[in-house]
Amino acid sequence: xxxxxxxxxxxxxxxxxxxxxxxxxxxxxxxxxxxxxxxxxxxxxxxxxxxxxxxxxxxxxxxxxxxxxxxxxxxxxxxxxxxxxxxxxxxxxxxxxxxxxxxxxxxxxxxxxxxxxxxxxxxxxxxxxxxxxxxxxxxxxxxxxxxxxxxxxxxxxxxxxxxxxxxxxxxxxxxxxxxxxxxxxxxxxxxxxxxxxxxxxxxxxxxxxxxxxxxxxxxxxxxxxxxxxxxxxxxxxxxxxxxxxxx
Amino acid sequence: xxxxxxxxxxxxxxxxxxxxxxxxxxxxxxxxxxxxxxxxxxxxxxxxxxxxxxxxxxxxxxxxxxxxxxxxxxxxxxxxxxxxxxxxxxxxxxxxxxxxxxxxxxxxxxxxxxxxxxxxxxxxxxxxxxxxxxxxxxxxxxxxxxxxxxxxxxxxxxxxxxxxxxxxxxxxxxxxxxxxxxxxxxxxxxxxxxxxxxxxxxxxxxxxxxxxxxxxxxxxxxxxxxxxxxxxxxxxxxxxxxxxxxx
Amino acid sequence: xxxxxxxxxxxxxxxxxxxxxxxxxxxxxxxxxxxxxxxxxxxxxxxxxxxxxxxxxxxxxxxxxxxxxxxxxxxxxxxxxxxxxxxxxxxxxxxxxxxxxxxxxxxxxxxxxxxxxxxxxxxxxxxxxxxxxxxxxxxxxxxxxxxxxxxxxxxxxxxxxxxxxxxxxxxxxxxxxxxxxxxxxxxxxxxxxxxxxxxxxxxxxxxxxxxxxxxxxxxxxxxxxxxxxxxxxxxxxxxxxxxxxxx
Amino acid sequence: xxxxxxxxxxxxxxxxxxxxxxxxxxxxxxxxxxxxxxxxxxxxxxxxxxxxxxxxxxxxxxxxxxxxxxxxxxxxxxxxxxxxxxxxxxxxxxxxxxxxxxxxxxxxxxxxxxxxxxxxxxxxxxxxxxxxxxxxxxxxxxxxxxxxxxxxxxxxxxxxxxxxxxxxxxxxxxxxxxxxxxxxxxxxxxxxxxxxxxxxxxxxxxxxxxxxxxxxxxxxxxxxxxxxxxxxxxxxxxxxxxxxxxx
Numbered sequence: 006x007x008x009x010x011x012x013x014x015x016x017x018x019x020x021x022x023x024x025x026x027x028x029x030x031x032x033x034x035x036x037x038x039x040x041x042x043x044x045x046x047x048x049x050x051x052x053x054x055x056x057x058x059x060x061x062x063x064x065x066x067x068x069x070x071x072x073x074x075x076x077x078x079x080x081x082x083x084x085x086x087x088x089x090x091x092x093x094x095x096x097x098x099x100x101x102x103x104x105x106x107x108x109x110x111x112x113x114x115x116x117x118x119x120x121x122x123x124x125x126x127x128x129x130x131x132x133x134x135x136x137x138x139x140x141x142x143x144x145x146x147x148x149x150x151x152x153x154x155x156x157x158x159x160x161x162x163x164x165x166x167x168x169x170x171x172x173x174x175x176x177x178x179x180x181x182x183x184x185x186x187x188x189x190x191x192x193x194x195x196x197x198x199x200x201x202x203x204x205x206x207x208x209x210x211x212x213x214x215x216x217x218x219x220x221x222x223x224x225x226x227x228x229x230x231x232x233x234x235x236x237x238x239x240x241x242x243x244x245x246x247x248x249x250x251x252x
Numbered sequence: 253x254x255x256x257x258x259x260x261x262x263x264x265x266x267x268x269x270x271x272x273x274x275x276x277x278x279x280x281x282x283x284x285x286x287x288x289x290x291x292x293x294x295x296x297x298x299x300x301x302x303x304x305x306x307x308x309x310x311x312x313x314x315x316x317x318x319x320x321x322x323x324x325x326x327x328x329x330x331x332x333x334x335x336x337x338x339x340x341x342x343x344x345x346x347x348x349x350x351x352x353x354x355x356x357x358x359x360x361x362x363x364x365x366x367x368x369x370x371x372x373x374x375x376x377x378x379x380x381x382x383x384x385x386x387x388x389x390x391x392x393x394x395x396x397x398x399x400x401x402x403x404x405x406x407x408x409x410x411x412x413x414x415x416x417x418x419x420x421x422x423x424x425x426x427x428x429x430x431x432x433x434x435x436x437x438x439x440x441x442x443x444x445x446x447x448x449x450x451x452x453x454x455x456x457x458x459x460x461x462x463x464x465x466x467x468x469x470x471x472x473x474x475x476x477x478x479x480x481x482x483x484x485x486x487x488x489x490x491x492x493x494x495x496x497x498x499x
Numbered sequence: 500x501x502x503x504x505x506x507x508x509x510x511x512x513x514x515x516x517x518x519x520x521x522x523x524x525x526x527x528x529x530x531x532x533x534x535x536x537x538x539x540x541x542x543x544x545x546x547x548x549x550x551x552x553x554x555x556x557x558x559x560x561x562x563x564x565x566x567x568x569x570x571x572x573x574x575x576x577x578x579x580x581x582x583x584x585x586x587x588x589x590x591x592x593x594x595x596x597x598x599x600x601x602x603x604x605x606x607x608x609x610x611x612x613x614x615x616x617x618x619x620x621x622x623x624x625x626x627x628x629x630x631x632x633x634x635x636x637x638x639x640x641x642x643x644x645x646x647x648x649x650x651x652x653x654x655x656x657x658x659x660x661x662x663x664x665x666x667x668x669x670x671x672x673x674x675x676x677x678x679x680x681x682x683x684x685x686x687x688x689x690x691x692x693x694x695x696x697x698x699x700x701x702x703x704x705x706x707x708x709x710x711x712x713x714x715x716x717x718x719x720x721x722x723x724x725x726x727x728x729x730x731x732x733x734x735x736x737x738x739x740x741x742x743x744x745x746x
Numbered sequence: 747x748x749x750x751x752x753x754x755x756x757x758x759x760x761x762x763x764x765x766x767x768x769x770x771x772x773x774x775x776x777x778x779x780x781x782x783x784x785x786x787x788x789x790x791x792x793x794x795x796x797x798x799x800x801x802x803x804x805x806x807x808x809x810x811x812x813x814x815x816x817x818x819x820x821x822x823x824x825x826x827x828x829x830x831x832x833x834x835x836x837x838x839x840x841x842x843x844x845x846x847x848x849x850x851x852x853x854x855x856x857x858x859x860x861x862x863x864x865x866x867x868x869x870x871x872x873x874x875x876x877x878x879x880x881x882x883x884x885x886x887x888x889x890x891x892x893x894x895x896x897x898x899x900x901x902x903x904x905x906x907x908x909x910x911x912x913x914x915x916x917x918x919x920x921x922x923x924x925x926x927x928x929x930x931x932x933x934x935x936x937x938x939x940x941x942x943x944x945x946x947x948x949x950x951x952x953x954x955x956x957x958x959x960x961x962x963x964x965x966x967x968x969x970x971x972x973x974x975x976x977x978x979x980x981x982x983x984x985x986x987x988x989x990x991x992x993x
Contacts, residue, residue: 187290189953
C-alpha cells in the first residue's frame with residue numbers, strides 16, 4: 006500500500022507544474038551550453054558547459070528511472086510490469102530514453118578525443134522539448150490528424166523532384182560536368198528549387214535546363230499549395246475546437 | 253468464349269493489388285538504378301544497373317502488350333479493335349507507351365557511345381509512376397477540376413513575367429551587358445524572381461532595375477496567392493468529399 | 500443614319516471573336532519579335548522583326564482610330580463628342596493610347612542609334628494584352644474588389660521594410676561599407692529578404708544584423724500571409740460566383 | 747474650468763484629421779531625410795536633412811508634452827496626475843516617448859563624430875508611424891487576436907531550427923570548418939533555409955548535411971503554413987466584421 010502510494014506521489018510530482026518548469030529550464034540551459042561550447046570565444050569555459058550538460062543528463066536519467074518506477078500509476082488496472090513495458094515502448098518512453106542515451110554513451114566511450122564529440126550525443130536532449138513543449142505537442146497532434154493527406158502530397162512532391170532531377174541531370178551534364186556530377190547533386194538542386202530556397206550553388210545554364218527549371222519552380226509552388234492548404238485548415242479547425250470547448 | 257474469359261482474367265490480374273505492388277517495386281528499383289548509375293563510385297556495377305533497367309523495360313513491354321490484348325474487357329459493348337484503339341490513345345495508354353519507347357529505342361540505336369545515353373530514355377519510366385501512384389492520381393484529378401482557374405492564373409503570371417523581363421532587359425542591358433545578354437536571360441531572371449527562388453546568378457544592379465524587381469517580387473507574391481488559394485481549397489474540398497463518402 | 504449604322508458595325512466588329520483572336524495573335528507575334536530581336540543570333544533578321552513590329556503598331560493605330568470613331572455606339576444616349584472623350588480617358592482608352600505611342604515616337608525621333616532603342620517603346624504593346632486577355636481582366640477585377648485591404652497590407656509591409664532597412668544599414672555599415680553603401684542598398688536588401696527571394700548579393704554578416712534579418716524574415720512571412728489570404732479568398736469567392744451564375 | 751476646456755481643446759486638436767495628416771507628412775519627410783543623408787551624393791545637403799530632422803524631433807517633443815498635458819481629457823473620471831501617468835506608461839505613450847529620445851540624446855551627447863551617428867537615433871521616428879498609420883494599427887490588432895496561436899507556431903519553429911542547426915553543425919563542421927564556424931553560423935543558416943530566403947552564403951555540402959537540409963526545407967514549408975493559415979483567416983474574419991458593421 007505504501008509503495009502504491011509512492012508511485013502515485015511520484016507520478017503526480019512528475020506531472021506537476023514545478024517539475025515541468027524546472028525540466029524546461031534545464032533543457033534550455035543544456036541547449037544553450039551545447040550552442041555556446043561551439044564558439045571559440047567560450048572554449049575556456051568548456052568544462053563548465055560540459056559539467057552542466059552532464060548534470061542535466063544525470064537528471065534526465067533519474068527522471069527516466071522515476072518514470073519507469075511510477076508507470077503503474079498510469080494504468081492501475083494492469084499488472085505493474087506490463088504498465089512499465091507499455092511506458093518504455095510508448096512514444097514518450099522512447100523520447101525519454103533517447104535523451105538518456107548520451108549520458109550512458111559518454112561513460113562507455115570514455116576515451117573521446119575532442120570536446121565536440123562528447124557533446125554531440127547531447128543534441129538529442131532537444132528531443133526532451135517534445136515532451137515539455139505544449140506548442141510542439143499541439144502541432145504534432147494536428148499534423149497526425151492530416152497524416153494521410155500530407156503523405157499524399159509528399160509522395161507527389163517526391164515523384165516530381167525525382168523526375169526533374171533525372172531529366173535536368175542529363176540536360177546539364179554536358180554543360181556543367183563539375184556542378185551536376187551525379188543525380189545526387191541534381192536531387193539536391195531539385196529540392197532546393199522546389200522549396201523555393203534557391204541557394205544558388207547549383208542551377209541550370211542551358212536553355213532547355215532553364216525551361217525545365219522554370220517549369221519545376223511553378224509546379225513546386227502549385228504542389229506546396231497542397232500541404233499549405235491542408236495544414237492551415239487543420240490548424241484553424243483545431244483552434245476553433247479549442248474555442249468552442251472553452252464556451 | 254475461352255478467349256473472352258482470358259481477356260477478363262488478364263484485365264483483373266493487371267488491376268490486382270499484387271501486380272500493382274510488384275509494378276511499383278520494379279519502378280522504384282529502376283529509378284534507383286538510373287540514379288545510382290550516374291555516380292562515379294558505382295561505375296563498376298553499371299552493367300548490373302543496366303541489366304535491371306532492361307529487364308524492367310521488358311516487363312513494361314509485356315504489360316503494354318497484355319493491356320492492349322485485354323483492352324476489350326474494359327468496354328465489352330464495343331467491338332474488340334475499337335476498344336483496343338481507345339486504350340492506345342487514352343491518357344494511360346500513352347503513359348504506358350512512353351514507358352515502352354526506351355526499350356525499343358535501345359535496340360534501334362544499338363551503337364550508343366556512353367552508358368548514360370543508353371539510360372537516358374529510361375527516365376520516362378518515371379511516367380509509369382503516374383499510373384501506379386494513387387497519390388499522384390488524386391492530385392492530377394484535383395488539378396483537373398480547377399484547370400480553367402489555374403490556366404487563368406498561369407496566363408496572368410506569364411504576361412507579368414514577359415512584361416517585366418522585357419522592361420528589365422532594356423534597363424539593365426547598359427550596366428550588365430554580359431549578364432543580361434538577351435531577353436532569354438531576362439526571362440530566366442524574371443521566372444526565378446517571380447517564384448521567389450532567387451538563385452542569385454542574375455539580378456538587377458541599377459536603381460531603376462532594382463525598383464522594377466522589387467515591384468515584380470511583390471506582384472509575384474500576390475499572383476502566386478491565386479493558384480495557392482485555388483489548389484488549397486480544391487484539395488480541401490476533395491478531402492471533405494472523401495470523408496463524407498466514408499460516413 | 501448611315502453613319503450611325505457604320506459606328507455600330509465598327510463597334511461590333513471590334514468586339515467580334517475574329518478581331519479578338521487576330522489582335523491576340525498580332526500581340527503575341529510582336530512580343531516574340533521584341534524578344535527575338537534581343538538575341539545576337541537573330542541580329543541578321545532584325546529588319547524582319549522591326550518591320551513586323553511597325554506593322555503591328557500601325558494596326559493598333561488603326562484600331563485606336565476606329566475605337567474613337569465608333570465610341571458613340573457605346574453610349575448612344577450621350578452626344579458623340581462626349582462619348583469619344585469618355586472612351587479616350589477611360590482605363591482601356593489609355594491602354595490603347597499607350598500601345599500607340601511607340602509608333603508615333605519612332606517617326607518623331609527618326610534618327611535613333613541602335614535597333615534596341617527603336618524597339619524599346621514597343622514594350623508597351625504588352626499593355627495591349629490587358630485588353631485582350633480575359634484572364635488578366637478577371638484578376639484585375641478581383642484585385643480591385645480587395646483594393647483597400649491590399650493597400651493596408653502593402654502599407655504595413657512598406658513600414659516594416661523601411662524600418663528594418665534603416666536599422667540594418669546602421670548595424671552593417673561598419674562591417675561591410677562596400678556592400679551597404681547607403682540606405683538605398685539596404686532597402687534593396689530588405690525587399691529581397693522580405694519577399695523571401697534572397698539573391699545573396701547583399702546580406703548581413705554581423706551577429707546583430709543577422710538577428711535583425713532573421714526577425715525580418717519571420718515578420719515577412721507573417722505579413723505576406725495577409726495578401727495571400729485576402730487574394731486567395733477573393734479569388735475563390737469570385738470562382739463560386741461564376742459557378743452559381745452558371746447554375 | 748478654463749484650463750479644463752483647454753485640455754479638451756488640445757486633445758481634440760491632437761485627434762483632428764489636419765494634425766494627423768501633418769504628423770504623417772513630417773514623419774515621411776523625416777524618414778526620407780534619414781534615407782537621403784546616407785547617400786554620398788547628398789552629403790553636401792547633410793545640414794539641410796539634419797535641420798529638418800531636428801525640427802521634426804522638436805515638433806514631436808512638443809506633441810509629447812501636449813499629450814501629457816491633455817491626458818486628463820481621456821479619463822475625466824480619474825484625478826489628473828493618474829490620467830497623465832496612465833498615458834505615459836500606455837503603449838502609445840511609450841511609442842511617443844521613444845520618438846522623443848533622439849532629440850534629447852543629441853543635446854546630451856553633443857560632441858558626436860559623424861553625421862550618421864547623429865542621425866542613428868532618429869530611426870525611431872519610424873515608431874511614430876505606428877501611431878498614425880491606420881493600416882499598421884489594424885494589422886497589430888489582428889495579430890494580437892491570434893497571439894497565442896502565433897506564439898505556438900513560433901515556438902515550434904524555434905525548436906526545429908534549434909535542433910537542425912545543432913545537428914547540421916556537427917555534420918558539416920568537418921567539411922567546412924571556415925563556413926560553419928560555430929552553432930551561431932549554423933543557426934543563421936537554419937533560419938535563412940527555414941524561411942526559404944536562401945542567400946547562398948552558407949549551405950551544407952556533405953550528403954548527410956544535404957539530406958538534413960532538404961528535410962528542414964520541407965518541414966519549414968509545413969511549419970510556415972501554420973502562421974500563414976492563422977493570420978490569413980484572422981485577417982479575413984476581421985475584414986468580414988468591418989463589412990458587416992458597415993451594413
